[in-house]
Amino acid sequence: MIQNIKRWVWCLAGLIWASSLSAQPNLNRVEYYIDMDPGYGQATSIPFPPGPSLTNFALNLNPGSLTSGVHILGIRARDANGGWSLDNKWLFVKPYPADSTGPGPVPNLNKIEYYLDTDPGYGKATAIPFSPGTGVANAALNINPGSVTSGVHILCIRAQDANGRWSLDNKWLFARPYPSDSTGPGPAPNLSRVEYYLDTDPGYGKATAVAFTPGTNLANINININPSSLANGIHLLGIRAQDAKGDWSLDNKWLFARPYPADSTGPGPILNLTQIEYYFDKDPGFGKGIPVAINPVTNLPNFKLPINIAGLSAGVHILFIRSKNVNGAWSLDNKFNFAVSSAIAAPAIVVNSVSKKIICDKDTLMVSYQADGTYNTGNIFRVELSDANANFTAPKVIGSYTGTGNTTIICPLPDNLPIGNNYRVRVSSTNPVVTGVTGSDSLAIHVRPAIQTITGDSNVNVTLSYPYSVPAVAGSAWTWVAPAATITQTANSANLLWNIAGQQTIKVIQTDQFGCRADTSRKNVNVYALHLDSIKVSTLSICAGNSLVVTAKAFGAYKAGNVFTAQLSSATGSFTSPTTIGKDTANPVGNAQLVTIHATIPKTQALGTGYRIRITASSPVVTSADNGQNISINCVAAAITSLTASDSGHALFDRPAIEGNAILLYPNPAKDVSTLVFTAAAEEQYSVEVSDAVGKVLLVREGKSTIGQNLVSLNISNYAHGIYFVSLLDKVHGRRTLKLVKLE
Template identity: 40%
Template sequence: MQLFHNYKAISKTRITVISKVGILLLALLGWFERPQVMAQANITYVEYYLDQDPGQGRGTPVTITPGVNIQNIPITINVNNISRGVHILATRARTAAGVWSFSHYWYLFRPYIELAPESVSNITKVEYFVDADPGFGNATNVPITNGTNLVDLTFNINANNLAVGPHIVGARAMSANGAWSKTNFWLFYKPYNNLAAGTTPNISRVEYFLNNDPGFGRGTALTVTPGVNLQDLTANIPVGALANGPQLLGMRALTANGNWSMTNYLMFIKPYANLTTANSPNVNQIEYFLDYDPGYGNGIQVPVTPGQNFADLTFNVNLTGILPGTHFVVARARDVNGSWSKINSWQFTIPGTAPVLESIVNGNNFCAGGALNVGFNLPATVSFNSNNLFIAQISDANGSFAAPRVIGSLRSTS
């Protein structure tokens, strides 16, 4: 086998492979450790090894002409003395300064001898076993006609002595020269007896449990009329002692001959207390705000008469001074016990163009950490509601506000 390997310091390597014996190579690339590209020393030595690293300088040397960039090095490797199968080939180089490259690795495969069709041995034996492998040659023999290719071979397995349930069958073959194939496995299932309708035992007991299984026969029994098919069975299950939230119900049945069914599970939720109108506390406060939450109790109050159900409640929202653009109105309620509802929000848009505010900065000299007064002039037609948020931003050195930095904010009316 010949390899043509491109060595160059500080660069990933490029590999071209020419194989004389059909060897498969997978390259793992490496590079030299020293980063001085402009002062590279010549590569003066290249070596390779197979499988076991003998240490730097102890591999098989490769004849080269020293140079900074050595391309297309033919490396002839004698594979006659290695076993058939997978191996690792590694190569590395050393510069005149004594610096070693990383090792470059490839997986290679020396194939097994390919037999000619006329030399393939007949299959002379096929055997199988169930569950436990008795060893090669000790399983149950399958009658066959000797041949090199037994296609669609079928055989019967005696399952009378097997327990009902899942099993594994393994089958394999042996050639005339004593070579065994790999063992092939299949999973199969011996079903339970299919009882006739007249012999099916009655279901004599049904029981259930909640959350924790007490064991077969120890659950809470349901009143049933024995029969082979209990359809649409209903039962009242007391849940008064259960905590509110998710619960697990398990149910199973027992036949007259003592066989239990599988346990069936159902998940259910015991709801939290449902307050009736009679004991629900009155709602005595409703408030709303625009865009920014001022905090519970600090919104704009909606006049209401305390009550329990405010269906289709309408109220006017003061939009005076709200700038054009997209906004949110948010409302919530509180009962006499001080409990707040979840918020309800709606999005709306005010058409138009927002007014331009002219900033006025007083002063010429400013110190880091010092106070900076920022004012602005409003058009005469613009006014603000209470609790507006004013934000001061500073541009970059070029005066651009594409990515402004916030230097302060104020929540105020003006």
């Protein structure tokens, strides 16, 4: 076996060498496993001299822990680049020990069982009584076929020996004969269920049940079906029954129709007209007549249409007019006969329609015209706008079309037109030069409302309502839009209940008494998910009368004058009647804003180990969860003495501690280690000095405090017993000193 492994290692090295034409990295690990691969790098490591190969490398394996039989040996290597070789695997056998005693005695059988058709599992079939022994030759087995249905079945028998081993199952096919039919089919069983479905079969037993009197048939039974939930049209009704034996009938199916309702409402709403055109005498085809500019409307009562008859011959003519609706359907042509007494020379240009008569500056209107005569290539039709007094001394061109035929020209109005009620338009051409007839319609132009400032909070909270407004203007209407809020509007003001956190936008659109719409007023609003979390305390063990720092992260927009309050629960963690232990006035705005409260446990507070602390806000009202950890109040604070070194050296005097600023050493006296405890309201640099009775500084510790309680461990195990002085220095409090007694 070892020789085989030697040959494998040599082959592996050869394969690694042959796999690349460049210099090979050294191997840095070789490992093997037996039978089960534990994963790369986790098999048994093989010591070896580093190098790119393992030629003739010997591996000794101790097979003592292996069971007799067949096993797998797997070996692989990893190079300095972290690349693994393929696993090389061999089957090998650990021989079974020589059998010098024979097979040994046959154990007794201790259980025999049988089953029919379905195996319930070893030990769960029907037990067969028998006399214990090593065999059951000629044992009889009586099986009652009464519970077995007619037809073919399987009988299976097996045995278990005293060692718990089971035999193979012995199986036989047998048949229980069908009874001879001497009595006919027998009585029909009662029906136990009748059900129906419409259109889609939900499955047997899942359709709608039909109430009925149990019996063998359902002659003349009525089923009432409410068709109100069905769509108009053809449907399928399926009915079936189940008898007391559980057998289902075939489905009986019928087609039926739910009638469409009678048309009692008329043809429905009239659709908007989008196009009107006319022509003379001969139809040029739909969409090719002389266009008429209109706004989409359902009808045009008393519509005045100037017609240009220049170029028509003297005599009788026919005017045809038709319209097209928004669905693209054309009306029938309306015909009017008229006579031209004498021909009018062309060319001539007449404005036949202007889409809007009341206009707002920066609006767009459509102007249609009828140009008779011949117009040359390159000709431009121009729509000209007069001044507010219908004067064309200095007309403004508001739209144009390059071409030779009739069309509708889209005309955007310029900004800052003077207000007026007597503007007119005309259409002129450039080739030939023709000045069109002034349109008969007077146009009123109004100034569009200015953008207004939306007044209201820019920083708000989800689930709360806030008022907003724009300046009121007589005769105006406003549309408020804020997808992230529920809006309750009253004219120029609205209350917005914010539903979604994030940066949101309010839009307000003003429409004045003339129908002129202002540009959209906008206000960006920061919406916050209001809550307090991450409640932390500077200590979980404190004496009544001592101070601690409570911090939290505030999310939301808090109003001026808001007060954060730290509340202490009962000793069982209940906030039914909380105790106020500290307050801080602040109105942070944003997410994860730090809230810091310097709190003091009342000296009269009962001792206990299950206290909790939470924080509330007053504007808006918010209550946090508690700090999530039990706080122990396990003592009542005594006065803490603080010592201050005098200018003369080390003459020390006692003074009462300032609550919240005291320092403490414990244990004191101490033998090996004493801990300095102090509280910081902010992060700051500090220095701790340990000096002996003559003022010699023996130890200096520097650090940066954290908000809340801070601990500095002082190792005094190497100091001689006696009196020492521990001083804490920081920018806020200067020097604070305590006496420390070192024990032997």
